[in-house]
Amino acid sequence: MLxxxxxxxxxxxxxxxxxxxxxxxxxxxxxxxxxKILEKYPDTPSLYNILGVIHFHQGFKxxxxxxxxxSIDLLPxxxxxxxxxxxxxxEEKKYKEAILNYEKVIRIKPNYLNAxxxxxxxxxxxKDTTNSEKLIKKSLKILNTIPKKxxxxxxxxxxxxxxxIAENYESEKDWAKAKxxxxxxxxxxxxxxPSLNNLGNLLFKEGLDDEALKYFKIAKKFNPKNSxxxxxxxxxxxxxxxxxxxxxxxxxxxxxxxxxxxxxxxxMFCYMNFFKNKEANKFLEIxxxxxxxxxxxxxxxxxxxxxxxxxxxxxxxxxxxxxYKFFQLYEKKFKKIKKFKWKPxxxxxKNKPKLKIGYVSPDFKKHSAxxxxxxxxxxxxxxxxxxxxxxxxxxxxxxxxQYKSYVDHWIPTQGxxxxxxxQKIRELEIDILVDVAGHTKGNRxxxxxxxxxxxxxxxxIGCGYTTGLSAIDYFLxxxxxxxxxxxxxxxxxxxxxxxxCYCCYEExxxxxxxxxxxxxxxxxxxxxxxxxxxxxxxxxxxxxxEILKRVKNSKLVINSSDFNHYKxxxxxxxxxxxxxxxxxxxxxxxxxxxxxxxxxxxxxxDCFPHNSGTTLIEHLFMGNPFxxxxxxxxxxxxxxxxxxxxxxxxxxxxxxxxxxxxAVNLASDIKKLNTIRGSLRKExxxxxxxxxxxxxxxxxxxxxxxxxxxxxIK
Numbered sequence: 145m146l147x148x149x150x151x152x153x154x155x156x157x158x159x160x161x162x163x164x165x166x167x168x169x170x171x172x173x174x175x176x177x178x179x180k181i182l183e184k185y186p187d188t189p190s191l192y193n194i195l196g197v198i199h200f201h202q203g204f205k206x207x208x209x210x211x212x213x214x215s216i217d218l219l220p221x222x223x224x225x226x227x228x229x230x231x232x233x234x235e236e237k238k239y240k241e242a243i244l245n246y247e248k249v250i251r252i253k254p255n256y257l258n259a260x261x262x263x264x265x266x267x268x269x270x271k272d273t274t275n276s277e278k279l280i281k282k283s284l285k286i287l288n289t290i291p292k293k294x295x296x297x298x299x300x301x302x303x304x305x306x307x308x309i310a311e312n313y314e315s316e317k318d319w320a321k322a323k324x325x326x327x328x329x330x331x332x333x334x335x336x337x338p339s340l341n342n343l344g345n346l347l348f349k350e351g352l353d354d355e356a357l358k359y360f361k362i363a364k365k366f367n368p369k370n371s372x373x374x375x376x377x378x379x380x381x382x383x384x385x386x387x388x389x390x391x392x393x394x395x396x397x398x399x400x401x402x403x404x405x406x407x408x409x410x411x412m413f414c415y416m417n418f419f420k421n422k423e424a425n426k427f428l429e430i431x432x433x434x435x436x437x438x439x440x441x442x443x444x445x446x447x448x449x450x451x452x453x454x455x456x457x458x459x460x461x462x463x464x465x466x467x468y469k470f471f472q473l474y475e476k477k478f479k480k481i482k483k484f485k486w487k488p489x490x491x492x493x494k495n496k497p498k499l500k501i502g503y504v505s506p507d508f509k510k511h512s513a514x515x516x517x518x519x520x521x522x523x524x525x526x527x528x529x530x531x532x533x534x535x536x537x538x539x540x541x542x543x544x545x546q547y548k549s550y551v552d553h554w555i556p557t558q559g560x561x562x563x564x565x566x567q568k569i570r571e572l573e574i575d576i577l578v579d580v581a582g583h584t585k586g587n588r589x590x591x592x593x594x595x596x597x598x599x600x601x602x603x604x605i606g607c608g609y610t611t612g613l614s615a616i617d618y619f620l621x622x623x624x625x626x627x628x629x630x631x632x633x634x635x636x637x638x639x640x641x642x643x644x645c646y647c648c649y650e651e652x653x654x655x656x657x658x659x660x661x662x663x664x665x666x667x668x669x670x671x672x673x674x675x676x677x678x679x680x681x682x683x684x685x686x687x688x689x690e691i692l693k694r695v696k697n698s699k700l701v702i703n704s705s706d707f708n709h710y711k712x713x714x715x716x717x718x719x720x721x722x723x724x725x726x727x728x729x730x731x732x733x734x735x736x737x738x739x740x741x742x743x744x745x746x747x748x749x750d751c752f753p754h755n756s757g758t759t760l761i762e763h764l765f766m767g768n769p770f771x772x773x774x775x776x777x778x779x780x781x782x783x784x785x786x787x788x789x790x791x792x793x794x795x796x797x798x799x800x801x802x803x804x805x806x807a808v809n810l811a812s813d814i815k816k817l818n819t820i821r822g823s824l825r826k827e828x829x830x831x832x833x834x835x836x837x838x839x840x841x842x843x844x845x846x847x848x849x850x851x852x853x854x855x856x857i858k
């Protein structure tokens with residue numbers, strides 16, 4: 145605060161003595177000597193300035209103001225006095241007066257960086273990012289004019305300011321200006337880890353993975369043991385299906401930050417996608433013990449919960465009850481919401497002319513969910529139902545435009561808090577709120593935790609299992625997916641669509657004709673699966689290997705974007721070799737769209753304990769029967785639900801041995817396979833699965849029944 149002492153009246157040795165006492169912190173001595181000095185030298189501005197600083201630090205702001213004002217009266221061009229007076233006003237939150245004094249400082253002495261610093265603090269308090277940015281731009285020009293010994297200190301301050309400005313722009317969703325200021329910060333100090341990391345994260349959000357990786361690696365160069373940077377690099381590799389490198393960086397991150405369960409979760413998820421199930425189970429055990437022994441989940445973010453809950457339903461290690469325990473513990477996150485935020489609803493009308501139905505989803509775009517959600521929204525009866533779409537989208541596409549044309553009201557939710565969306569739902573007086581995401585990426589389950597509508601349900605097309613939230617009333621499914629006796633594994637009340645599959649399906653455009661049975665031309669049977677690698681565990685590989693060994697010359701097509709990377713291919717080939725199946729029996733890769741590939745498959749093989757979903761129905765539509773293992777309620781009975789609805793329960797197995805035998809038997813009768821090939825599409829088109837209007841009528845009846853049950857409960 146005191147940078148210079150100006151001697152104008154008192155002798156230099158007197159001023160120097162007072163200044164020395166000040167820097168030594170001998171305030172009592174100064175206050176004892178000051179009256180006599182002022183009496184002898186009443187026109188000494190530097191002494192008034194020192195006394196002002198002393199009184200300011202002692203909390204006597206009015207006295208400090210008087211001393212600084214007196215100093216300015218005696219020496220009107222003293223930048224120190226104006227800066228000090230500005231500090232008093234800043235402390236008193238008189239920002240207008242403070243700014244005026246700091247601006248006077250800069251007019252008198254344009255390279256006075258302390259004034260820039262103080263002005264910056266005020267602009268930040270006032271959330272004036274524009275003026276903050278202009279100020280730092282001017283400060284950068286001053287750097288070359290100050291003594292070398294002070295450059296590093298001011299350079300560090302400017303970098304922190306640029307970083308703070310960038311964060312402000314980022315919070316305002318102005319990503320272009322945020323990036324510009326992160327870039328500037330790095331130019332000033334190329335090893336500034338916070339800006340390198342934030343810039344990488346921002347580029348990652350924009351889908352610029354290569355650019356993001358570049359800045360994360362620069363940060364790693366300067367700080368090789370930074371677990372946050374290592375984890376961010378792991379996430380980029382994970383997103384791009386390079387599970388090998390992702391696991392390596394996650395391992396390094398954990399080595400640097402023991403006890404971070406978010407990192408454990410990332411590595412567990414990576415291992416599950418890279419066929420390292422034993423290693424994944426180790427982290428599952430850590431997470432299980434942590435969750436069971438943890439009493440407070442309020443500081444855990446939703447991304448962490450979603451990733452854990454999404455992952456564990458694929459596990460072949462945990463029992464059903466153990467998995468459900470995780471979902472029950474998830475409820476702890478919402479204890480306070482349940483207690484303080486739930487509000488009663490206005491009197492519910494029994495005979496409403498229209499029920500307001502709100503669908504909440506991040507997938508109103510080109511996504512696998514569209515084949516199930518679009519036919520529903522397209523066929524709603526708008527005379528009896530008013531349809532709302534609460535869309536969690538960062539970017540729209542041509543499919544989004546179709547969705548908009550199907551609904552009565554389109555409500556974007558991107559950037560809104562859960563509470564803000566919940567308030568909006570209450571204002572709109574939505575009657576029934578439907579979750580179609582579960583714990584998949586972008587869900588808004590936090591909105592449902594506020595119980596913003598009288599009736600709420602989670603439809604299993606999103607995630608295939610319970611949400612774990614008692615705030616959600618119903619889980620919408622069918623008799624096969626959640627059989628009688630398994631209700632205890634769901635937090636919601638089970639509502640089954642009787643005699644119907646849990647969904648209806650609309651085929652994709654340009655799927656083309658079924659085509660002839662490949663085995664007729666090739667002379668051998670081709671099995672196939674088009675699924676994410678996370679569904680393929682050791683048990684599945686063992687069963688598929690046994691099928692290949694029993695069906696002479698047969699081959700297995702394994703196809704999905706997860707197999708784009710050669711390390712993933714090599715790993716699954718090595719797993720099959722453990723069961724004495726050579727790589728030449730496997731056709732591994734990625735082809736999209738997959739219709740031509742499906743025409744090269746004779747029999748599809750489902751995964752377990754987590755079945756496939758969309759691709760099973762697509763196989764049937766392309767003439768391919770599939771074998772499924774009916775096991776875990778919810779995600780483990782998707783295949784059996786589809787086949788039961790179609791009338792092909794003979795392809796449903798209830799054990800691994802039965803699964804093998806059914807696949808072998810089906811492969812042994814080429815004539816029967818050929819007949820199936822020619823009839824499956826027609827069977828699909830005539831089944832309830834593709835009866836869009838019939839399914840929606842049934843669904844609307846369910847909504848009315850839910851509403852009526854709510855009236856009874858009330």
